[in-house]
Amino acid sequence: MTLFCHNFLERYFLPHGIVVSVIYCLGLMSLWTFIAGFLSRKNRVERLSYIQESFKDYFGRDPLEIxxxxxxxxxxxxxxxxxxxxxxxxxxVVSIASLLFIVLIAYFTLAELTKRAGIMSESTKRQQNQLMKALIVQTITPTIACFSPCFFSWYLPVFGIDGGELLQLISAVEMSAFPFFDPLSTILVLPVLRRQIKKVFGYQDPSTTNIIVQNRVQTSCL
Known part of the structure; x- marks a missing residue:
């Protein structure tokens, strides 16, 4: 949208699209809260007593106390x-719909970029390739870190498969690390962001330094 429909984006997305996005996120949060309340109101003590011993063995805590x-x-x-x-x-349904939404947005963006590749400058093509990599990473990261652990935890018991402590530990680590690795993966993919991070830590890219020196020399000669 930013590359090809800039006027449309400014006219309709600001501020209406932002408001819709906030309402969408609040709606998802409300739905998750409603489902949690729907499940927790039915015989809570009886159900937690059913898993009390195994829960204590795995985590060393009484589920009735948390x-x-x-x-x-x-x-x-x-x-x-x-x-x-x-x-x-x-x-x-909510998780799959959110994942499909991410995949569809990425697909349509990549399709539009590919279609317009012939009329782009070399600089824009480089930006296009970087954007493609970032979109792929942004699609894969939540799938692995958020969707997969939840999906396996929900449905393995249906087939009588015990994921055991390993699945629980992997799921906990993945979902806890997601807020860190999601932006980090994007930073590592995009050169502009990489350079900014290096600059923060006092490291200057040699190629960037050479370009700056050459520009200064040319300016002084003029």
């Missing part, structure tokens, strides 16, 4: 099993 919500697909009341499926189903 704020935690669980789902059960069997060995529970029919009412709660139904609530578990409804909750996980809604969360799956």
């Amino acid at each position: 704020n935690i919500i669980i789902v059960q697909y069997k060995e529970a009341t029919e009412d709660f099993i139904e609530a578990s499926w409804i909750g996980i189903g809604l969360l799956s």
Whole structure:
């Protein structure tokens, strides 16, 4: 949008698009909160007692003493099993829809950039390649760090597969590290951002230094 529809972006996205984006994020937060409340209101003590011993063995904590919500697909009341499926189903729809939205935006952006590659200058083409890399990274990172751990944790028990402590540790590390690695991956992909980070730490790129020196020499000669 910034490259090819700048006027449209300024006219409609500012501020309307920003407001819609904020409302969309608040809607997702509200839906997750509603689902958590929907699951937590049904026989909480009885359900947590079911996992009490195994939870203590894994984490050394009593689940009745902390704020935690669980789902059960069997060995529970029919009412709660139904609530578990409804909750996980809604969360799956929201997660998949968000992921598809990211993939579609990336696809249409890459398609538009590829279509206009023939009329771009060399500088714009370089920016295009950098943008493509950044889009790919921005699509893959949340898929691996956020969607995959949740998906495996939700659905492995359906098939009687115990992910064990390893899955729990990997999921916890991935989701905790996501806020750090998401911007870091973009910074590493885009040269402009890389140079700024190097400058912060006092490292000057030799190629950039040579260009600055040459420009100064040319200016002094003039």
